[in-house]
Amino acid sequence: MNLNNFIQIAIYLAILLLLVKPLGTYMARVYEGKPCGLNVWFGGLEKLIYRFIGTNPEQGMSWKTYAVAVMLFNIMGIIIVYAIQRLQAHLPLNPMAMPGVGADLSFNTAISFATNTNWQSYGGETTLSYFTQMMGLTVQNFVSAATGMAVLVASIRGFVQKQIETIGNFWVDLVRSTLYILLPLSLILALVLVSQGMVQTFKPSARVDLLQSIKDSNGKIVSQQEIALGPAASQIAIKQLGTNGGGFFNVNSAHPFENPTPLSNFLEVLAILLIAASLCYTFGYMVKDKRQGWALLIAMLIIFIPCLWASVHYEQKGNPLLNSLGIDQKHSVMQPGGNMEGKEARFGIVNSAIWATATTAASNGSVNSMHDSYMPLGGLVPMWLMQLGEVVFGGVGSGLYGMLAFVIVAVFISGLMIGRTPEYLGKKIESYEMKMAALILLIPHMCVLLGTALAVILPKARAAILNPGAHGFSEILYAFTSAGNNNGSAFAGLSTNTFFYNIALGLAMFFSRYWLIIPMLAIAGSLSKKKIVPASSGTLPTHTPLFIIFLVMVVLIVGALTFFPALSLGPIVEHLMLYKV
Amino acid sequence: MFKKQIKSAILALIILTVITGVIYPLVVTGFAQLFFNKQANGSLIYSSGKPLGSRLIGQAFDDPKYFWGRNSATSSVCNAASSSGSNLGPSNPALLDEVNTRIKALKEAEPVNSDPIPVDLVTSSASGLDPHISLAAAYYQAPRIARVRGISRDTVKDIIRQHTYGRFLGLLGEPVVNVLEANLALDGYRNR
The missing domain is CATH 1.20.5 (Single alpha-helices involved in coiled-coils or other helix-helix interfaces)
Structure with missing residues (x-):
């Protein structure tokens, strides 16, 4: 780690933490229905939308109704995105005349975007029309993020309310998240990104004559370059803010049109963690004890910062195999050095590693470098951050409600250790909540491990591997880790646009999203009905350093115990072989 | 309900x-x-009304008189209609083949240059369309370009300096040289 690396990391974390309080407060006011500034402009539109939808914003829903509304809305979204892809050849805004997308790929992409995963089995500029990108994908970028935020807010109400049957109105939470939070932030971010060189146009590809003609690998002379364009900025802004991560172009935010400059890179990687981190403050604000929100944010940072350090460290060290070839991998004022395979020159090592860590800590999954080409332990960091269950920031909304499930488990375990009834924020945690929290913890693990096991057994699934040896196993493990935790990044050497992977990863994404949302809403419904027990000398405080460390340990131990054997077969053994230890 | x-x-x-x-x-x-x-339309560079390329999209060069960019893993190099990285893992023998091929090409073009080769010049970019190289990679190529073109090394170095993009506010990102812009300058186009 050199000085510049350190400075860039420090600036990133400082600005992120500075924004947590203002944005967190703003979001809390939005969800509590207090004046937030923008309601002067959008208040009328908001009321109009409720009338159009046919819902009474004052009327709350039981947790079951809330869950039904979430599921119906999301399944409807999946069906529409599937249909748009299949029919895109007959729809407008298709200047490059893209044919309809195949059934299994459409299935995968529809689930991928509705579940906030945004796994890319498709190549944006070679598969999808502008219409599909806008009316299908951009819409799901917004509403899948808003769904996660809505479920979180409903969960928070479970802790705040006393003996109430309802947990809020899903349509209200959905519309407010979109209208007051995601839309204005995206609009501003999109325009700043365009100013940096991100494209936003409905024109077809541009065609230019190359300065120098060149022979391609088949010996054919290439003298022209076709440059794919499109309405990218509007989608990229929400893809980062909503922890979606699905790219407009195949290589995602490594593409110069999707991430043109160091400033665009900084803003995009800031946007990845911005809402997820700020929601911790929103939580503290809404439960009327801000220390509780800070405690969760600190727990996340305690895991995040060492992971970030490890990623930068191993990538900056470079590849030992290249040392004997007369290659200069050392950092200097003239070059970033390090392992530059699969990284862009303008980002170098530190900006690539910050991004890789942030995008997998959050369930964003966009990339600005190719994770498949990372050093073994540099690539282990993103994989493990996902395997922790996407609770270190995690997806907008989903990360924090995942962390709250870990909190429930942590207070339960500590309650057993000290012989007290476990409570959190004055609510008794009983066997029903524990069962639901255990489901939330275990379902992603099951999707990841069973999926990986199945794929390595099937010869056809193994044939998709690009890199030989232990790294090939890592590719499969990474794919199911990503889908099973709704992240969406990839070790992209694995050719996943096949029937098996499209279906298997599609199902993993579906279960690990909705089978977590339903038990979380069940917890909210159950807690909401309970009394609030006043704190006494016997209450375990949940904002102290002791509890924060305890929570971190619970997260780490569950993640480490579950995945250490699998990680040993992949990145760890590759590291040992590469360094001949 | x-x-x-x-x-x-x-x-x-x-x-x-x-x-x-x-x-x-x-x-x-x-x-x-x-x-x-x-910017919204692709940051195209024009000369007398004709587009020469985008300043954000790399073009492929293998003529010794030009600066060479990063390796590109797209099918047909620097294919801006289908971006792609190599995705080669660090222990994959194919990665060494790729690096050795580039080393060989660089050595053939300028056998007398025995400086260590900057790593970004022998590895593939993430997008296959990286428009930039590090300063080290640009200066490494200066002697070759000066010799082939019969111009002084200082002229080449001036062109590198003119087409260098520093860190944002001196802090963020990495300093880089824009390959297409530098090559256009070598060919005498006055455009940036």
Whole structure:
């Protein structure tokens, strides 16, 4: 780690933490229905939308109704995105005349975007029309993020309310998240990104004559370059803010049109963690004890910062195999050095590693470098951050409600250790909540491990591997880790646009999203009905350093115990072989 | 309950599609085209009305008289209609083949240069379209370009300096040289 690396990391974390309080407060006011500034402009539109939808914003829903509304809305979204892809050849805004997308790929992409995963089995500029990108994908970028935020807010109400049957109105939470939070932030971010060189146009590809003609690998002379364009900025802004991560172009935010400059890179990687981190403050604000929100944010940072350090460290060290070839991998004022395979020159090592860590800590999954080409332990960091269950920031909304499930488990375990009834924020945690929290913890693990096991057994699934040896196993493990935790990044050497992977990863994404949302809403419904027990000398405080460390340990131990054997077969053994230890 | 929620779900999806899928991208496009016309349309470089390329999209060079960019893993090099990285893992023998091929080409073009080769010059970029190289990679190529073109090394170094992009505010990102712009300057185009 050199000085510049350190400075860039420090600036990133400082600005992120500075924004947590203002944005967190703003979001809390939005969800509590207090004046937030923008309601002067959008208040009328908001009321109009409720009338159009046919819902009474004052009327709350039981947790079951809330869950039904979430599921119906999301399944409807999946069906529409599937249909748009299949029919895109007959729809407008298709200047490059893209044919309809195949059934299994459409299935995968529809689930991928509705579940906030945004796994890319498709190549944006070679598969999808502008219409599909806008009316299908951009819409799901917004509403899948808003769904996660809505479920979180409903969960928070479970802790705040006393003996109430309802947990809020899903349509209200959905519309407010979109209208007051995601839309204005995206609009501003999109325009700043365009100013940096991100494209936003409905024109077809541009065609230019190359300065120098060149022979391609088949010996054919290439003298022209076709440059794919499109309405990218509007989608990229929400893809980062909503922890979606699905790219407009195949290589995602490594593409110069999707991430043109160091400033665009900084803003995009800031946007990845911005809402997820700020929601911790929103939580503290809404439960009327801000220390509780800070405690969760600190727990996340305690895991995040060492992971970030490890990623930068191993990538900056470079590849030992290249040392004997007369290659200069050392950092200097003239070059970033390090392992530059699969990284862009303008980002170098530190900006690539910050991004890789942030995008997998959050369930964003966009990339600005190719994770498949990372050093073994540099690539282990993103994989493990996902395997922790996407609770270190995690997806907008989903990360924090995942962390709250870990909190429930942590207070339960500590309650057993000290012989007290476990409570959190004055609510008794009983066997029903524990069962639901255990489901939330275990379902992603099951999707990841069973999926990986199945794929390595099937010869056809193994044939998709690009890199030989232990790294090939890592590719499969990474794919199911990503889908099973709704992240969406990839070790992209694995050719996943096949029937098996499209279906298997599609199902993993579906279960690990909705089978977590339903038990979380069940917890909210159950807690909401309970009394609030006043704190006494016997209450375990949940904002102290002791509890924060305890929570971190619970997260780490569950993640480490579950995945250490699998990680040993992949990145760890590759590291040992590469360094001949 | 079920029927009412189905109706609400359909209507909510319709209204949110109109807002986020139609109005929002159109508003962004409108502002983008109005205020950042050049950037929004691909940052193309023109000379006498003819587009020469985009300053953000790398082109492939293997002629010794030009600066060479990063390796590109797209099918047909620097294919801006289908971006792709190599995805080669660190222990993959194919990665060494790729690196050795580039080393050989560099050595053939300038056998007398025995400096260590900057790593970004022998590895593939993430996008296959990286428009930049590190300063080290640009200066490494200066002697070759000067010799082939019969110009002084200082002229080449001046061109490198003119087409260097520093860190944002001196802090963020990495300093780089824009390969296409530098090559256009070598060929005497006056455009940036």
